[in-house]
Amino acid sequence: MFDDIKGKRALVTGACGVIGKWIAETLHEAGATLALTDAKGDELEAFAGALGLGGDSFVKTADLTDEASIRALTDEIGRRWGAADILVNNAGIYPSAFLLDTPTEEFDRIFSINLRAPFILSRELATQMVRKGIKGSIINISSGASRKMRRTATVYSTSKTALDRLTKGFAVELAEYGIRSNALEPGFAAGSTVSNLSEAHIRNTVAQIPLGRASSRTDVGNALLYLASDASSYVTGATLTVDGGNSAGTLAVHQDKKSAL
Template sequence: MNAPLHTGSRPEKPRHVVVTGAASGIGAAVCEIFAREGARVTAVDRRGDTLAGAARKLRERYGSVVTEIVTDLVDTEAAGALIERAAGPGRDVDVLVNAAGIYPAVPLLDMTPEIWDRVMDVNVRAAMLTTVAFARACVASGHGGAVVNISSGAAVRARPGASHYSTSKAALEMLTKSCAVELGPHGVRVNAVSPGFVTVDSAANPVTEEYAAAVSVNPLGRRGMPDDIARAVLWLSGGQSDWITGAVLRVDGGSTAGTTALPLHWPGLTDVQRHGLTDVPVEGRTA
């Protein structure tokens, strides 16, 4: 077995971060938080005009070195060549964030093989290809790195119209763990962040307000924002988490823990439930 390699960023120069799905939403927020920290950012998306606008704003705001790559990661060759394309002299990639994803609403009875395969290709297969390419580059250059995948609460909780999406995110979480096991000896950490409902106003993946209201009920009482997720990604990619790999961090306002949307299933104790107890008021509550 190979000896573990250094997994942190090298102190003599800024980290180089590659972010897929970077044109808007969570991906754009991840690009911004790394740019704010002084990292070099390679922003990747298939929507060229939107990506160019987002990158321009980052350069204007932070004066950061931001590079854009317009590509469709469903293309096997494009995904496999992404890390090599992003790298250059003195620009080894230190962090890969797989944020690209789609979630078309399609009831199971209307599902087609083409729709199913497209979601799997974007949400899982592309992340596998980019992660393998990143790991190979890390091994070749002799330093470690960090991968953070963007999962979803849908990985553990099914919902109507999302059989393909939920399955893809469950697969992405197992891919995260599998990569962590195989790549850990090479100094490459692989983790995932699982957001709850996040307000992104995405033209690529729109949702109705009715859906947003239903899915965003959580113990902390608010919807997530892209920066909530970006901060978690930044932490998981850095030195403070350098003994964490194969983890799925739920950043969801407590949605996975449970819901505040349900009333008490019964207002008090029945005679059977109260048997053997003393000093319990009839309504089941103490004063």
């Protein structure tokens, strides 16, 4: 179904996180050539080894709070590939703190990784795509938090709202070059945040999801392949929500009654 992914070159940021690994594994299995980046160099090398990356694929440790580090990454892509076909801005952080307890430097760090880095990466890689005449795909990993504030996560939510607007801005401005920009909202996946979630919290969260389960690699992977492939050639500026209905409405934790049907 997504045969056109084979041979395409894709950059995935935050490749050592749960969602990042799912995305990298999916693209690798579909035959894409990968550039994987993360701040965790040793873990990145180990993951690439487990995947069995070869050929023109490579890994590069990068600090997404540092523009020089980001440019070193995009410059290497230019040297190795000329340009990427797919950019997946997956890296993100989700610190939990009340606004009154959030230092300015923490606010800046969240926006630097969640918004500023995707802007720089999209700008630089799209410029390479334009020069090479590549009709590429930019996919930003967003969150349902972009539309619904979360207590102790206001800065994160705000950064994702801004990322959604940035996604649409790139979609409008890159359309003339045939480059598409979309957002993907994965559903709840335990372990995908910096917080350690208790088993009780995970059970309670899953119990409120209409489809009754957490997100899986297949859920995220299929949605990612759709947005990266020619199957979505007329889709840009959109947000694809793959969350089991969680953003449509959550179920009550205590359900004593079922439908009469």
